[in-house]
Amino acid sequence: MSDKLLAQEFIPPNEAADTRDLAARLKAKIIRDNPTGIMRRDAHPKMHGVVKAEFIVEPDLPDDLRIGLFGEAKTYQTWIRFSNQDGTIQADKARDIRGMAIKLMGVPGDKLLPAERNEQTQDFILISTNVFVTRDVAQFDAMLKAMTSGFWPKVIFFGTHWRVVWNLIKSLKKFANPLQMRYWSTTPYLFGTTAVKYSAIPHQTDDIIPTNPGPDYLRDAMIAQLAKGEALFDFCVQLQTNAERMPIEDPGKEWQESESPFRKVATIRILQQSFDSEVQRTFGENLSYTPWHSLPAHRPLGGINRARKIVYDAISTFRHEYNHVPRREPTDWSI
Numbered sequence: 001m002s003d004k005l006l007a008q009e010f011i012p013p014n015e016a017a018d019t020r021d022l023a024a025r026l027k028a029k030i031i032r033d034n035p036t037g038i039m040r041r042d043a044h045p046k047m048h049g050v051v052k053a054e055f056i057v058e059p060d061l062p063d064d065l066r067i068g069l070f071g072e073a074k075t076y077q078t079w080i081r082f083s084n085q086d087g088t089i090q091a092d093k094a095r096d097i098r099g100m101a102i103k104l105m106g107v108p109g110d111k112l113l114p115a116e117r118n119e120q121t122q123d124f125i126l127i128s129t130n131v132f133v134t135r136d137v138a139q140f141d142a143m144l145k146a147m148t149s150g151f152w153p154k155v156i157f158f159g160t161h162w163r164v165v166w167n168l169i170k171s172l173k174k175f176a177n178p179l180q181m182r183y184w185s186t187t188p189y190l191f192g193t194t195a196v197k198y199s200a201i202p203h204q205t206d207d208i209i210p211t212n213p214g215p216d217y218l219r220d221a222m223i224a225q226l227a228k229g230e231a232l233f234d235f236c237v238q239l240q241t242n243a244e245r246m247p248i249e250d251p252g253k254e255w256q257e258s259e260s261p262f263r264k265v266a267t268i269r270i271l272q273q274s275f276d277s278e279v280q281r282t283f284g285e286n287l288s289y290t291p292w293h294s295l296p297a298h299r300p301l302g303g304i305n306r307a308r309k310i311v312y313d314a315i316s317t318f319r320h321e322y323n324h325v326p327r328r329e330p331t332d333w334s335i
């Protein structure tokens with residue numbers, strides 16, 4: 001019998017040092033990757049579009065799901081940024097992980113980041129795979145170190161980390177349309193007396209990859225769909241019901257849906273719209289998402305999320321300063 005509790009964190013002794021190392025390594029990497037022009041995000045620099053959406057909390061949720069902002073049936077104005085994960089901006093036909101970053105606005109209550117305590121935003125950040133590549137910060141930092149070194153460090157790292165290789169193989173995929181694919185948080189978040197992972201499940205999944213895809217065919221698919229009508233997703237939570245088989249400190253391990261199914265808590269309604277203007281692209285470039293834009297009720301859990309508190313702030317602050325643009329949280333759909 002395990003003595004681990006649900007939602008319980010265990011902080012490895014070297015995590016703070018590994019996180020500092022990681023932030024410094026990523027900063028050096030983006031300086032190298034962006035020698036001229038705009039300083040971009042280290043991860044997810046290519047945006048397909050930032051779109052207006054409503055986040056509609058389900059009415060009449062059962063008691064165990066009425067936690068934090070899911071306690072009240074309410075509709076929030078939302079910005080969603082869709083992206084490719086790769087650090088270089090490349091054609092969409094390349095196998096990659098895709099991102100769906102959701103920012104609710106008008107969310108009352110103190111938030112977790114002291115410098116942004118009074119902001120009214122709640123972010124949910126999802127990717128197109130249900131497992132993260134590494135188990136913890138030390139392994140992620142070691143992977144990055146190997147990837148930015150020569151041939152042999154790469155061979156040695158990947159040759160001795162088979163699960164990392166397997167998680168990468170499963171994650172790097174081609175997709176037809178960012179509005180017609182499923183996304184997961186991979187990392188856990190506090191939810192009452194337990195933890196949850198999030199997933200957004202699309203209502204429509206009938207698009208296919210074009211035979212001769214243009215470099216930005218994912219953006220083109222979004223433009224075509226949102227010109228005709230809206231796009232819907234179910235936003236779901238998967239409750240942690242077993243602390244051993246559904247670990248907090250290892251997002252590289254899947255929480256099996258047979259153990260605990262995803263349950264719907266909200267509808268995401270992406271409005272019919274045209275979004276691909278220069279001004280809206282710049283707005284999306286200058287947004288900052290972090291899992292730590294959050295109410296305490298939905299606090300990020302686990303080492304990878306703890307590292308993201310430091311790293312996202314460091315990289316976002318750096319790129320905004322470098323680009324001479326103010327960093328601000330939006331309050332509504334105006335840009």
Ligand code: HEM
Nearest residue numbers: 041042043044081099100101125126127185288289315316
């Ligand atoms: C230690 C692990 C991780 C590191 C070092 C990392 C690093 C970063 C950085 C530096 C950014 C750009 C921040 C900014 O400049 O605004 C970013 C964005 C992003 N990350 Fe991570 N990340 C990690 C884990 C994850 C995980 C587990 C997910 C799973 C959901 C994820 C999904 C995303 C997405 C979707 C974006 C783009 C957000 C946007 O549209 O602005 N990352 N990440």
